[in-house]
Amino acid sequence: MVYTVTFNPAIDYVVHTDGLKTGGINRSAREEIYIGGKGINVSAVLAELGVQSIVLGFTAGFTGIAIERGVCSMGIEADFVRLKSGNSRINVKIKTDAETELNGQGPAIDEHAIDELFAKLDRLEDGDTLILAGSIPSSLPSDMYERILGRLAGRDIITVVDATGELLLNVLKYRPFLIKPNNFELEEMFGVKLESEDDIADCAKKLHDMGARNVLVSMAEKGALLLDESGQFHRCGACKGELVNSVGAGDSMLAGFVAGLPNGYEYALKLGTACGGATAFSDWLAKKPLIDELMAQL
Numbered sequence: 001m002v003y004t005v006t007f008n009p010a011i012d013y014v015v016h017t018d019g020l021k022t023g024g025i026n027r028s029a030r031e032e033i034y035i036g037g038k039g040i041n042v043s044a045v046l047a048e049l050g051v052q053s054i055v056l057g058f059t060a061g062f063t064g065i066a067i068e069r070g071v072c073s074m075g076i077e078a079d080f081v082r083l084k085s086g087n088s089r090i091n092v093k094i095k096t097d098a099e100t101e102l103n104g105q106g107p108a109i110d111e112h113a114i115d116e117l118f119a120k121l122d123r124l125e126d127g128d129t130l131i132l133a134g135s136i137p138s139s140l141p142s143d144m145y146e147r148i149l150g151r152l153a154g155r156d157i158i159t160v161v162d163a164t165g166e167l168l169l170n171v172l173k174y175r176p177f178l179i180k181p182n183n184f185e186l187e188e189m190f191g192v193k194l195e196s197e198d199d200i201a202d203c204a205k206k207l208h209d210m211g212a213r214n215v216l217v218s219m220a221e222k223g224a225l226l227l228d229e230s231g232q233f234h235r236c237g238a239c240k241g242e243l244v245n246s247v248g249a250g251d252s253m254l255a256g257f258v259a260g261l262p263n264g265y266e267y268a269l270k271l272g273t274a275c276g277g278a279t280a281f282s283d284w285l286a287k288k289p290l291i292d293e294l295m296a297q298l
Contacts, residue, residue: 002046002129002258003121006039006057007144008106008137009067009080010089020096034284035070036091038133038162041248041285043076045255045275048288054079056120060107061087081116083107093247108139118151126156129258133162133251142167149174162254165189172211179207180216180254200225201233216269218253218276226269236269239277239294245284252279252286270298 014032043053055076059067060083067088071078086107094100124130130152136144149159149171159176161168164185172179186203187194194200197219204215204227213229219238226234256275260268274294278286281294 001125002043002051002053002131003124004039004043004046004053004055004131004133005117005148006037006055007109007134007140008089009035009037009040009057009059009064010091010104010106011063011066011070012036012091012093014093014095016095018096020094020100032283035067035074038248038251039131040071040076041251042131042133042255042258043071044074044285045252045279046259047075048286048291049256049259049271049275051255051259053077056080056117058083058107058109058113058117059088060085063090064088064107079120081113081120083109083113106137106139109137110139114140114144118148121148121151124152124155124157127158129158129160131160131162131254131258133160133254135163136167143170145171146174149176160254160258162250169210172207175211175213178214178216178257179212180218180250180257181207182218182220182250183222186217197222197225197235201227204233214265216253216257216272218250224253224269224273224276226265228265232265234265234269236273236298239274239281239297241277241281241294243280244282246280248285249276249280252276256286256291270295274298 012034015028016030017028043055046053055071055078057080059080068078089104089106092102160178161176162180183200190203204217207215208227215227217225221238223237253272253276257268257272260271274291275286277294278290
């Protein structure tokens with residue numbers, strides 16, 4: 001079974017308008033509501049690919065109930081820890097000729113709720129996959145990822161981490177099966193300007209040497225690069241299409257890669273690239289028909 005963790009899920013309220021004027025009344029041209037959060041995004045694309053997963057994390061209040069119902073309506077099993085106070089966040093995304101976001105803070109998460117999450121993680125079985133994606137809310141300990149991977153150390157759990165900076169670097173000692181930085185995150189982590197694919201490969205090699213078994217680097221319009229656990233590099237070019245939406249493209253690539261792994265690294269890299277492209281070329285997350293179309297293109 002695949003488990004994804006979304007510590008701070010959200011309702012994404014997307015408003016399209018012809019213009020945005022501060023200090024006055026603005027009217028929408030159209031609106032959409034989505035259930036958001038990096039782990040939820042991964043689970044949604046996995047569902048499109050026919051891979052079952054369970055979403056873990058925290059929800060609170062009436063917005064939390066809406067999130068749980070929304071996840072279930074996508075055919076995904078939800079097993080959130082329900083918090084006793086607060087409300088899950090609402091993120092407002094205003095799209096004009098540019099995109100403006102106002103992201104909610106989310107509820108406070110206490111130590112008792114963390115223990116409840118750990119109890120759920122303790123039930124994972126050998127061969128299961130755990131995907132940790134996104135940042136840590138301010139109400140959680142900054143070493144939350146380390147605590148989770150440390151708790152699972154020594155078990156046959158496939159751990160996947162999609163995080164940035166110290167959050168990612170600090171878990172490498174636990175030898176996660178897969179990490180997925182992008183080229184800009186590599187620049188930030190190592191304090192360098194990456195001028196070429198060779199530079200990116202050098203950073204991937206450093207992360208590999210630090211403990212990551214597989215390093216998947218997304219490079220936007222330049223495609224993706226994978227350094228596998230045997231030390232071999234794999235390269236996949238980008239899909240062709242018109243960029244519509246960049247939100248969730250990295251999550252979609254991660255979902256495609258995980259779903260494709262039973263068929264080998266080359267296939268997983270292509271499926272991940274196709275899923276990332278299908279989201280980038282859509283209003284929201286990737287759907288199966290476009291994923292298949294882009295796979296044929298690759």
